[in-house]
Amino acid sequence: MPPTPLTGPELGQALEQAEATHLSLQVAAYTRLSGRSESRVIAMSGGVAAITEAAFGRKLNHVTGLGMGVPVFSDELAELEKIYAALGLDTQVDICPHAHGSALAVLAERDYRVNAFSNTYARYLPPEEVFAAPRDGIEIITDRAIVEPIFVEQSVAGFSVQAVSRPVILLETLARIALQRSDTLLFAARCDGSLAGTAGMSLIETGAGLVAHLYIASTLPAQRGRGIQLALLNARLAAARSAGCVLACVTARPANTSARNTERAGFGLAYTKSTFVRRCDA
Incomplete structure (x- = not known):
């Protein structure tokens, strides 16, 4: 059987799962290093939100995997925005093109704007x-x-x-x-x-x-x-x-x-x- 195409939604699900796990493990390792119990990962709408320290910017304070296989809800994002705002941080969400259709609608409703792109490569x-x-x-x-x-x-x-x-x-x-x-x-x-x-x-x-x-x-x-x-x-x-x-x-x-x-x-x-x-x- 030939491998799943790189552009297929099944592969997208696996790659986003890997990315979300990677970010979660980064936060867990930082929590062990720093002893800061307030650093954490929040599971939300198929993805995860990393919350650490404001000094680390978006690298260790962003959302990935949102809407992978499940709908996205506005109230969930609203609560997360309060957490990031308390740190003086914008809420930044990386969206895969295979995410549930509700993701774009909710982000538009909550006044999100695109400010960057990143490529996910696989082989x-x-x-x-x-x-x-x-x-x-x-x-x-x-x-x-x-x-x-x-x-x-x-x-x-x-x-x-x-x-x-x-x-x-x-x-x-x-x-x-x-x-x-x-x-x-x-x-x-x-x-x-x-x-x-x-x-x-x-x-x-x-x-x-x-x-x-x-x-x-x-x-x-x-x-x-x-x-x-x-x-x-x-x-x-x-x-x-x-x-x-x-x-x-x-x-x-x-x-x-x-x-x-x-x-x-x-x-x-x-x-x-x-x-x-x-x-x-x-």
Whole structure:
């Protein structure tokens, strides 16, 4: 039987489930790290809402998976808006095009506006596929005893130069969260003997089977343009298949470098999500 099409609603359900689980695990790990019991995840209308600290912005304070397989209700969103407003945050909701038809109607009714898009990429992991080895001079390290001590510092350094800068406290927290998660495999890359990049991959059970969620990949600014990210992508795909994953997924903003590297590694665009925002002073 051929694999389910990347653009099908069944696959969309599995990918959104993986994304919602990933966000939930991030919040759970942060709660363990910080001891802040007020950090939590709220299940709502097929998705989840992450609530942590205002300093982390939308990254750890947004809704994903809303309306996947179930209707969306206005009163549920209204209560969530109060929680985010108390933190001084807008309510931000990522909507999959396969969401229940009520989602768009409720968001329009409550004066939400689209302010961004993100692409969800996926690829199957057939048993016969051979993943490309790193080019000469690049070494991929998977030994956690080696990667773990340098992961936070190297991850933050890799994300330090971006088109849209993020607070250092957020970058450090995201890296520490990855270290905390037992479902996450860690990777590092050396180029000509020098550390060049880091990445993570979580293994998440979904209705479609075990899915590899690739995330927190960065390259040190001085090492960019040398194939580091493509090598980390291929290494993670090989590890995902060895772990029994049937599918891998990754999220990237349209037309950025991560999106291009993802496509070079054989991923296809499953769908584009819209981020709907309601201002906290609306």
